[in-house]
């Protein structure tokens with residue numbers, strides 16, 4: 122596979138001044154009035170054809186700066202960037218639009234700004250108009266557009282020009298759901314022959330789209346790898362700051378032993394990663410077949426199952442909330458629930474006690490494969506709580522689907538369907 126984007130030891134350094142006058146003072150004196158700030162700090166990255174790479178990171182971690190350097194909007198302070206193929210970027214939506222011109226005129230203007238000839242834009246025009254689907258508004262000045270219409274047009278241009286490299290920075294979140302779905306389908310098409318770089322804070326979207334996730338922090342690559350792994354860690358990280366996260370990682374070793382020691386479930390995952398405030402922990406977690414009471418080795422849609430777990434409480438927990446998330450192989454949630462959603466209020470837990478609980482449910486109809494279960498308990502209200510313990514991938518669950526279902530994640534089984542022949 123050929124490499125379409127090559128980023129070699131790239132940095133973007135800004136000079137920061139405490140006062141605007143300092144910049145002027147510096148020109149006239151030998152004294153330095155600035156300090157250097159690395160928005161992107163010595164980053165290297167290769168993206169191959171056919172790859173979709175997601176970039177995550179907290180605000181200010183350097184994501185947009187990196188993308189702007191890849192698209193050529195910003196020049197690196199040092200290092201080099203080699204891009205093979207035409208780029209279409211949705212960085213600042215409609216950045217190239219002229220408000221006084223009509224949508225149609227802007228299509229040509231934008232196409233030219235993206236480096237395409239008038240003839241090329243003409244060939245893509247029907248596809249762009251159909252995709253944008255803003256009807257007669259295409260003849261109106263874009264300054265009269267609603268933000269949704271703006272997004273539709275900008276996206277329609279960027280996507281239908283058939284770029285080899287598509288760069289999307291958060292822009293998609295603006296459009297309505299049907300339009301988003303349409304964009305995702307098109308992005309999947311582009312992905313077949315090209316490369317997509319995706320910046321988003323929506324981990325669900327990243328999980329279902331990306332082959333690889335790059336997690337940026339302080340202008341550098343903090344972590345990189347498979348979406349399921351990195352996104353789980355990122356979500357845990359975003360709930361806590363780095364200091365706590367580190368404390369928690371060393372704490373998790375202890376928890377792993379607790380889990381694998383207690384449980385005879387073949388699903389117990391010794392690589393589970395946990396975090397929390399230490400006021401209590403899961404002592405055992407098993408998936409049981411409701412009828413037999415035995416550990417379920419594989420499950421099928423419609424099976425009655427129990428998520429059976431015990432909690433070892435260290436300190437009083439006044440307002441416990443229990444919850445779990447079932448995720449597919451890419452880390453996208455399939456079921457998310459907790460005692461708050463299920464309208465079950467729990468009695469306070471006393472420190473020094475062990476509590477035993479079961480979630481009982483009919484297992485959903487999912488495609489065959491491996492799924493994982495995050496489990497958690499917290500103290501507080503749904504809106505304001507502290508995580509006592511959250512375990513990522515506490516159980517790995519193997520699903521066998523007897524139906525030859527090919528597409529999507531799974532299906533809902535309709536209730537009460539009858540088949541009646543009328544004639």
Ligand SMILES: Nc1ncnc2c1ncn2[C@@H]1O[C@H](COP(=O)(O)OP(=O)(O)OP(=O)(O)O)[C@@H](O)[C@H]1O
Pocket residue numbers: 135136158159160178179180181182183184185186187
């Ligand atoms: N022109 C500039 N001068 C000085 N600092 C800048 C400039 N542009 C960006 N920065 C700083 O560089 C850092 C990285 O910014 P960047 O916009 O790339 O972050 P980001 O990860 O895209 O953030 P967000 O998620 O909020 O969009 C930030 O601290 C920002 O304040």
